[in-house]
Amino acid sequence: MRVVLWVKPQTSLLALLLGWLYTVGAFRKRRPKEPPLDKGFIPWLGHAIKFKKNPAEFLEVMRKKHGDIFTLLVGGNYIHFLADADSYEPILKESPDKLDFDKFGSMIVLNVFAFQPTDSHHHILKKISKEYLRGKGLAVLNKVMMEKLKTVMLHSWDSGEHKRHWQQDGVFHFSYKTIFQAAFLALFGTELDKENAKKNTLTQCGEFFGNFQKFDHLFPQMALGILDPQGKKDTERLRNFFWDKLSVEKICKKDNISKWIAVQDQQMAEIGMTEKMRTQFMFLLLWASQANTGPAAFWVLVHLLKYPEAMKAVREEVDRVLRETGQEVNPGSPIIDVSLETIKTPLLDSTIEEILRLKVSPFLFRSVMQDTDLKMADGREYIFRKGDQLLLFPFLGLHMDPEIYPDPHTFRYDRFLNPDGTKREFYKNGKKLKKYTMPFGGGPSICPGRFFAVSELKINSTSEIAQWQWEAPLAKVVPQVKNGFRLRMDLRNELST
């Protein structure tokens, strides 16, 4: 006899609903010692919509509601936010068995660049970056960067429709494109075909830049795996473009490739990475090395143009450097050349640090691999639950803290200097801070390109200030990343070459 179990339709629906509510976390309750829990009103999504719209603003609202530590439901994930930067250190030092920094990053790399990085890849990246993006390796790269910046500037001036006359461009486009092209040439080398090398490479750089911006625009949706059908088509096309142009086969045929790229690729090949993966990795390196530097260069220039007292002070400093290095910017004189090892520019350094404080707001993710205790700086103790995510957002917890930075939203080019020009120290609760800005992240996942990034910004700003004269409609300055404002510019030394 067959035994048939019949379930009443209402019962099965109820069971399904309960099962679904359970899986979307609707029944989760705050356990003892866990941070305050806020699930919002929409099952599974929780606070996803508001969070996606404006994360910094939303987190500030939540901080006012819950204090400096809380847990939010965001698109099916329980995310602990910690705003108290004083308590970051134990988290950044915690072992990956408890708080893993790779898991989340690897998911993003897979979604965006279509390959799964391993510990060995990461180890090579760290090792080679330490060798070639710091110390002596960095000095070599800085020199090449200066050379390439000259090439790009000359080309941009040369190719202007009305040579020797004012050219017009958007600030965002001008500053991002200039630093992008120079860094691309410095890191990925130039064409072997000597005859047309300069022209071809710069034309190719222009195409690269356009496609890079389109790709970067789609990055957040790609990272979260929420592309619409058109977005999927566009990313497919753009990825194929970069995989073709950055194919290992083509890169290997180039001249003057930086050691950072060449040695990494060689070591990746030695551990058995396929050619396809090496090409995908090249694209990742291009993106990582370019996506943040261009916008930072734009913000530096925009603030110098908007605040004439800052421009005046920094320009005087740059002019002093030129005098000390025996250079001048006069009609017919060559493009300037500075070596960061021999110049001191405290005001420009402070300006760059201030821009990184004001405008760079990285999210630092850790995956909670097992229930993990946190003892905060003020002695409070919490537990993070296994399977959750932890998010540090130093922009809110550190960069915008009015106790550390009075009037934190205001741009002050000399904020990082004492009146006598020495470097300032920063305090919280009467304690001197070891880390007072974190634009490059922290702990084992800290940006390996941070020293080169700052060098690039210095070299680029020095050249912009020394070499170009600007005419911008300052009254209308509204610094927005997308459009910026347009400026008219000319080379101060009206080159005759």
Ligand code: HEM
């Ligand atoms: C202003 C410019 C830059 C900013 C604000 C920036 C910021 C960051 C941040 C926040 C991270 C993640 C850190 C973390 O998760 O803790 C990162 C990772 C990374 N950055 Fe940068 N970066 C910049 C420029 C550069 C440059 C110029 C290079 C290379 C030449 C570079 C190479 C990388 C790489 C390869 C990673 C991934 C590291 C890993 O997976 O361990 N970055 N960057």
